[in-house]
Amino acid sequence: MLLRLHKFSLQLSSSTSWQSTKEGMFYFPCYCSPSLFLGLYLLLKPPGLQALVSQKPNVVIFMADDLGIGDIGCYGNNTIRTPNIDRLAKEGVKLTHHIAAAPLCTPSRTAFLTGRYPIRSGMADFGGIRVLQWTGGSGGLPPNETAFTRILQKQGYTNGLIGKWHQGVNCEYRNDHCHHPLKHGFDYFYGMPFSMMGDCQITQPPEMAAPLRTRLWFYTQWIALAVLSLVAAKLTHLVPLSWKTVFLLAFFGLLFFVSWFSSYGFIRYWNCVVMRNYEITEQPMKVERTASLMLREAISFIERNQHGPFFLFVSFLHVHTPLVTTGNFTGKSNHGLYGDNVEEMDWMIGRILNALDNQGLRNNTLVYFASDHGGHLEAQQGNVQLGGWNGIFKGGKAMGGWEGGIRVPGLFRWPGILPEGTAIDEPTSLMDIYPTLVHLAGGTIPQDRVIDGRNLMPLLQGCVKYSEHEFMFHYCGAYLHAVRWHQKESGNVWKAHYVTPVFQPDGAGGCYELRFCPCSGEGVTHHDPPLLFDLSRDPSEAMPLSPDTEAVFHAVLSRIDKAVDEHRRTLSPVPQQLSLNNILWKPWLQPCCGMFPFCWCDKENDANL
Ligand SMILES: *[C@@H]1O[C@H](CO)[C@@H](O)[C@H](O)[C@H]1NC(C)=O
Ligand SMILES: *[C@@H]1O[C@H](CO)[C@@H](O)[C@H](O)[C@H]1NC(C)=O
Numbered sequence: 128m129l130l131r132l133h134k135f136s137l138q139l140s141s142s143t144s145w146q147s148t149k150e151g152m153f154y155f156p157c158y159c160s161p162s163l164f165l166g167l168y169l170l171l172k173p174p175g176l177q178a179l180v181s182q183k184p185n186v187v188i189f190m191a192d193d194l195g196i197g198d199i200g201c202y203g204n205n206t207i208r209t210p211n212i213d214r215l216a217k218e219g220v221k222l223t224h225h226i227a228a229a230p231l232c233t234p235s236r237t238a239f240l241t242g243r244y245p246i247r248s249g250m251a252d253f254g255g256i257r258v259l260q261w262t263g264g265s266g267g268l269p270p271n272e273t274a275f276t277r278i279l280q281k282q283g284y285t286n287g288l289i290g291k292w293h294q295g296v297n298c299e300y301r302n303d304h305c306h307h308p309l310k311h312g313f314d315y316f317y318g319m320p321f322s323m324m325g326d327c328q329i330t331q332p333p334e335m336a337a338p339l340r341t342r343l344w345f346y347t348q349w350i351a352l353a354v355l356s357l358v359a360a361k362l363t364h365l366v367p368l369s370w371k372t373v374f375l376l377a378f379f380g381l382l383f384f385v386s387w388f389s390s391y392g393f394i395r396y397w398n399c400v401v402m403r404n405y406e407i408t409e410q411p412m413k414v415e416r417t418a419s420l421m422l423r424e425a426i427s428f429i430e431r432n433q434h435g436p437f438f439l440f441v442s443f444l445h446v447h448t449p450l451v452t453t454g455n456f457t458g459k460s461n462h463g464l465y466g467d468n469v470e471e472m473d474w475m476i477g478r479i480l481n482a483l484d485n486q487g488l489r490n491n492t493l494v495y496f497a498s499d500h501g502g503h504l505e506a507q508q509g510n511v512q513l514g515g516w517n518g519i520f521k522g523g524k525a526m527g528g529w530e531g532g533i534r535v536p537g538l539f540r541w542p543g544i545l546p547e548g549t550a551i552d553e554p555t556s557l558m559d560i561y562p563t564l565v566h567l568a569g570g571t572i573p574q575d576r577v578i579d580g581r582n583l584m585p586l587l588q589g590c591v592k593y594s595e596h597e598f599m600f601h602y603c604g605a606y607l608h609a610v611r612w613h614q615k616e617s618g619n620v621w622k623a624h625y626v627t628p629v630f631q632p633d634g635a636g637g638c639y640e641l642r643f644c645p646c647s648g649e650g651v652t653h654h655d656p657p658l659l660f661d662l663s664r665d666p667s668e669a670m671p672l673s674p675d676t677e678a679v680f681h682a683v684l685s686r687i688d689k690a691v692d693e694h695r696r697t698l699s700p701v702p703q704q705l706s707l708n709n710i711l712w713k714p715w716l717q718p719c720c721g722m723f724p725f726c727w728c729d730k731e732n733d734a735n736l
């Protein structure tokens with residue numbers, strides 16, 4: 128007991144080392160200062176606290192997919208109903224300056240799991256395809272990255288992932304599962320190895336299939352032409368090839384064609400897959416029941432592991448299009464299908480929080496809620512908005528620099544340890560979860576690599592004023608688009624944009640013609656000098672500063688340039704997980720629950736949903 132207590136040192140900034148909340152409840156003093164007041168603690172020893180500190184906390188993380196910061200009540204939305212998420216804010220700490228490391232799912236989640244900028248693990252792309260496209264591709268979270276779950280596992284945690292993964296499956300052959308959650312420190316996985324997509328719901332317009340259809344036609348023509356010319360050349364003795372070579376070439380041409388063709392219309396079979404651990408339970412999945420199944424799985428994971436410590440990562444398929452929502456919620460919100468989907472997700476969170484309460488785990492569980500990045504402005508069908516709302520912030524999903532792409536909700540609740548109903552405006556990152564949880568589990572972060580996240584406990588508990596992040600680097604793919612400098616002494620939060628996307632139509636606030644803003648090439652503008660904003664005065668990035676309006680303009684930019692140089696020196700080349708070769712669909716890697724290519728099954732028991 129004593130040994131453990133050393134970690135939970137006390138602070139004597141207030142007259143007693145215990146700070147009381149309005150309700151007269153105690154919360155645990157800071158971990159951060161030396162344990163000088165252990166004696167005082169032992170003297171005061173508020174009831175119930177011993178149990179708290181003698182155990183490692185359980186951790187439940189809720190991560191929404193594509194949810195905008197302006198979509199929830201506690202961040203200022205007064206027309207959408209998110210009572211359960213709002214309750215977390217009321218009972219815990221709300222971060223108002225919480226930043227995702229990337230504006231798209233795959234890289235943002237990699238950064239979250241590894242505590243590192245995605246460029247360090249090869250999950251930041253140079254080419255243009257910025258997320259994994261197929262469950263049958265070879266890219267993914269590299270086996271030599273250490274997700275925080277691996278460290279938690281070593282510290283005695285049982286880790287469960289329910290929902291979306293989107294970090295790859297196989298490397299070299301079907302079922303090598305080199306990128307699978309169970310190879311990255313999870314003990315249990317139920318959900319999609321990929322991501323919810325328009326292609327998964329038959330009634331929705333296809334998302335990935337659409338560009339493929341036109342490209343398919345193009346490839347078909349060329350392959351047919353190539354095969355015909357080859358045979359003609361052989362017949363007329365124009366080329367000195369043996370029939371064997373001709374057949375071989377024709378065969379590969381055909382194989383290539385079949386790969387393209389089989390993806391066409393088969394995307395549901397290839398990507399809309401649900402797994403339990405290594406076993407495929409549904410291929411293709413029946414999207415209408417997935418939310419109920421996930422809920423059942425999450426609650427039963429909590430019940431099975433009530434004696435803890437456990438880590439449960441609820442990685443929602445909500446609120447990514449196609450916005451599959453169950454009957455109880457459709458047509459109920461003020462914001463169409465999108466609002467319905469947000470409200471359903473909130474309800475699911477409430478159910479899971481209730482499960483914690485029912486097991487008596489509320490006080491011994493750290494709960495965290497966030498979104499993987501900003502809302503998708505360009506997700507629209509006609510005039511109907513299907514993507515999220517980023518409040519006062521400019522831009523959205525896929526935009527690496529503009530605040531709307533990366534500023535996300537961040538809520539922490541841990542009754543008795545974290546203060547209730549507080550808000551923290553300091554810049555924080557999703558990458559901070561890594562060292563925070565490693566610290567709480569009593570582990571140590573890897574020393575052989577750079578970890579970009581910082582332990583949040585001192586900040587959350589109110590024992591330090593400033594976050595440890597001075598500079599944050601905002602990448603779009605592998606391209607550095609912007610840098611944030613939190614100048615502590617002055618309170619300014621400067622942001623310099625080196626590159627910004629070209630909005631189309633002009634001034635529309637998004638890339639409505641392309642659906643996603645690009646990171647490089649024709650679709651971006653380079654700024655020299657960079658566009659400079661002060662977020663502390665201008666959070667919407669509406670008024671770029673100039674040497675005339677801002678006395679320290681040049682000084683700020685040169686300090687930021689220096690930080691970029693220092694940051695770049697910490698990067699080293701790594702294998703590219705999103706290279707064309709790693710992105711391509713490879714039939715021999717396709718997870719398949721039958722005899723390939725006949726992959727279909729439904730092993731789910733939905734009798735009592
Ligand atoms: C609330 O969220 C909806 C749905 O995204 C959005 O249309 C609306 O503008 C938001 N309202 C406020 C006040 O932010
Ligand atoms: C949980 O913590 C709160 C706040 O510290 C306290 O009021 C409550 O009694 C605790 N509940 C249990 C079951 O220990």
Ligand SMILES: *[C@@H]1O[C@H](CO)[C@@H](O)[C@H](O)[C@H]1NC(C)=O
Pocket residue numbers: 269271272576700701702
């Ligand atoms: C993982 O392996 C790659 C390729 O060998 C290497 O470049 C990279 O530095 C390794 N990463 C870590 C974190 O060790």
